[in-house]
Amino acid sequence: MWRAIEHAISEHFDTPFTIEEHEKLTGGDINQAYVITSGEQRFFVKVNDKNHSERFQIEAEQLALLKQSNTVNTPKVITFGHSKQHAFLVLEFLVLKPLDSTGGSYEFGQQLAKLHRWGDQKEYGNDLDNFIGETLQPNTWMKNWSRFFSEQRIGWQLQLLKEKGVHIVDIEECIEEVHQLLLNHAPRPSLLHGDLWHGNVGQSVHGPVIYDPASYWGDRECDIAMTELFGAFDHDFYRGYNDEWPLDSQYESRKPVYQLYHVLNHLNLFGGQYLSQAETLIDTIMREQSPT
Structure with a gap:
């Protein structure tokens, strides 16, 4: 070797x-x-x-x-x-340390917003399927964001769980609920990191650095929702991001859907503790779509 x-x-x-x-x-x-x-x-x-x-x-x-x-x-x-x-x-080889609030977090927030504004892609997906952790991540190009995310993200993860004998919700019903929640949302396709948690970003002497991507073109809010899932980033990161490109006012209503994808993936990979978290997010999404 x-x-x-x-x-x-x-x-x-x-x-x-x-x-x-x-x-x-x-x-x-x-x-x-x-x-x-x-x-x-x-x-x-x-x-x-x-x-x-x-x-x-x-x-x-x-x-x-x-x-x-x-x-x-x-x-x-x-x-x-x-x-x-x-x-x-x-x-x-880079010597890295965690992002800090002395400039690295704010700078990274601005850089990520600039990444999300870069490019001129018209569809959602990627030329190749890739991996998020050890899980295959399908990226077939689609023009409709609600269909892309409900089918290739949520539906895919639920099907993988079903094949392992884990059945937490009717798959077709959940796909349709997610589709309806995102139906009127047509975000500009942004190049995403795709797996943006603390362990995949650091700070070098030359500034913030990201690595271990699971990239595709999708809604920029997916990256932001991931940063809030397993311990939110420093406040300065979000300030830097919003100073560069403010988030939409409806982001909070979509955040549970985007976080569900990563929780389902962790349930597929690690099982156990992520089951109740997945069920809670699914309940939240179902309530959001239920008629009042």
């Missing part, structure tokens, strides 16, 4: 690269992570089984697209590939 990584980096820079040290890092749930050094250069490397090759390629393409926007900072992609048994993704 290490020889394959050396060869890939050497080809990328068109100069020999030899790994003198490699240090395994802790904290990753899906991939193994290492810092490698040649003595002069350091890189961050993700490693997994060879069948993860396509996932690493997709991640590299997503990071490149986010960087292309010139709005947010992402780790630079160096190369990716595989050996006989392993797949790997080599990224720029």
Whole structure:
């Protein structure tokens, strides 16, 4: 594996690269992570089984697209590939710390708003399906946002749960309820990070950095709702975002729907504690749509 990584980096820079040290890092749930050094250069490397090759390629393409926007900072992609048994993704090595309120949070809020305003996409989705955690995330292009989100986000997650024997709501009924709630909402398609929680953003000496995306073109409110789900970001982040591009006044009514997607995904991945949270959100959505 290490020889394959050396060869890939050497080809990328068109100069020999030899790994003198490699240090395994802790904290990753899906991939193994290492810092490698040649003595002069350091890189961050993700490693997994060879069948993860396509996932690493997709991640590299997503990071490149986010960087292309010139709005947010992402780790630079160096190369990716595989050996006989392993797949790997080599990224720029960055020393990161949590976002803070001394400027990083506010700056990131502004950067995210600029990302959401970037581009001129007319439909919702992405050219490729990708992954959110270990879960496949379908991204078939659609012109109707309410159909896209109700079917490819909520319906998809509920179907995965049903296949595992977890039945918490009638799937077709829930899809229709979500569709009706979003029916009159036609947001401008924004390029989303897609999995924006504290663990996927940090601060370097050059400012905020995002990584581990699950990107697609969708409603910008999806990213914001995710930041409020597993421990809200610093107040300055939201102030920075709204100073750049204020959220719609109806955001709060849609937030439970967008948060439900991530809770259902966590229920699919981890089970247990997320069941009651999913049921509570579904009840909230059903009440919202019930006639008064």
